[in-house]
Amino acid sequence: MIRRQMGRGGPEVNAIGLGCMGMSAAYGEPMETNEAVKLLHAALDRGVDHFDTAELYGFGANETLLGEAFHDRREKAFIATKFGPIGNLAERTVRGVDGSEANMRRAIEQSLRLLRTDYVDLYYLHRKDPSRPIEETVEAMAKLVQEGRVRAIGLSEVNAETLRRAQAVHPIAAVQWEYSIFTRDVEAEVLPLCWDTGVTLVAYSPLGRGMLTGAFTRDRRPEGQDYRAVVSPRFQGEAYEANLQLVEELGRVAEARGATPSQVALAWVLASKPNVVTIPGTTKLANLEANLKAADVTLTSEEMARLDGLADKVKGTRYDERGMTLVNA
Numbered sequence: 001m002i003r004r005q006m007g008r009g010g011p012e013v014n015a016i017g018l019g020c021m022g023m024s025a026a027y028g029e030p031m032e033t034n035e036a037v038k039l040l041h042a043a044l045d046r047g048v049d050h051f052d053t054a055e056l057y058g059f060g061a062n063e064t065l066l067g068e069a070f071h072d073r074r075e076k077a078f079i080a081t082k083f084g085p086i087g088n089l090a091e092r093t094v095r096g097v098d099g100s101e102a103n104m105r106r107a108i109e110q111s112l113r114l115l116r117t118d119y120v121d122l123y124y125l126h127r128k129d130p131s132r133p134i135e136e137t138v139e140a141m142a143k144l145v146q147e148g149r150v151r152a153i154g155l156s157e158v159n160a161e162t163l164r165r166a167q168a169v170h171p172i173a174a175v176q177w178e179y180s181i182f183t184r185d186v187e188a189e190v191l192p193l194c195w196d197t198g199v200t201l202v203a204y205s206p207l208g209r210g211m212l213t214g215a216f217t218r219d220r221r222p223e224g225q226d227y228r229a230v231v232s233p234r235f236q237g238e239a240y241e242a243n244l245q246l247v248e249e250l251g252r253v254a255e256a257r258g259a260t261p262s263q264v265a266l267a268w269v270l271a272s273k274p275n276v277v278t279i280p281g282t283t284k285l286a287n288l289e290a291n292l293k294a295a296d297v298t299l300t301s302e303e304m305a306r307l308d309g310l311a312d313k314v315k316g317t318r319y320d321e322r323g324m325t326l327v328n329a
């Protein structure tokens, strides 16, 4: 088990946390409540203590699950949630991003109610509001810290300049970015800035939304209403075929050292810098247990070098066109 700090002076968490989105949204049918609560409890029993959710994930459904699971053991879980994207519950679509104080206050009240708690450990702006200076949103978030509703502030998918401007207003404990063997943009500026300024980098989609687990093949693709089947550019057509070939190299590295592709993918992320923690998503206890064993995998420089070359060859952007306008922002 590897423990890492969440922000300068912040609490330590297991470096392998749990991304909870897939339990309620995006990847096909949501989990049944009892099953999800059982999985969340099992995760806690196995030393996972960092749970990542958002208002957006199932428009409240995911926070409701975490509330059900943790309301009677609140202090054992480090709960991170997010606000910003505004959606329509009936249509299940996202209309835009609202980083205003009014929207933040509406969102935090709802999050606390659904999570059945009076504080969140880490409150993120999920995406920067393109129509508003970051200072305005962070000033509002700082009030929640003063009021005791929020223990620390995080930002998601911000660029280095936005992070610097935010830091001038209030300490930022964590920055969340997509980071994996397939997605390394964060390494250019944001990760070094986080390292220099004591910010924890929370790596989401470390398994490339499942692509780096080896679970998908030419014959076994995401289907139905699964976000990857419908939207995700890396899972479409020729890009999918090309990316699967890259996964084969990961498979060879994993096989040679008797680990699974997922374990190697997670070990690669954790090897990047000691201020990185990660939140792989899963709906299955067996996968969660296997992922935790990634903490025991130390990659050699030769293995790292084989994997380092893959990101440049990946086909397709990580989000569709609209989604790409809201990242690295």
Ligand code: ATR
Pocket (backbone or CB within 6 Å): 019, 021, 022, 027, 204, 205, 206, 207, 208, 209, 210, 211, 213, 215, 262, 279, 280, 281, 282, 283, 284, 286, 287, 288, 290, 291
């Ligand atoms: P996200 O951040 O979007 O959740 P991710 O963490 O990169 O993305 O990948 C999540 C995907 O990897 C999920 O589809 C998950 O499927 P299960 O719910 O079936 O587990 C899959 N996944 C996670 N760990 C896995 C493992 N050890 N083996 C196979 N698939 C795994």
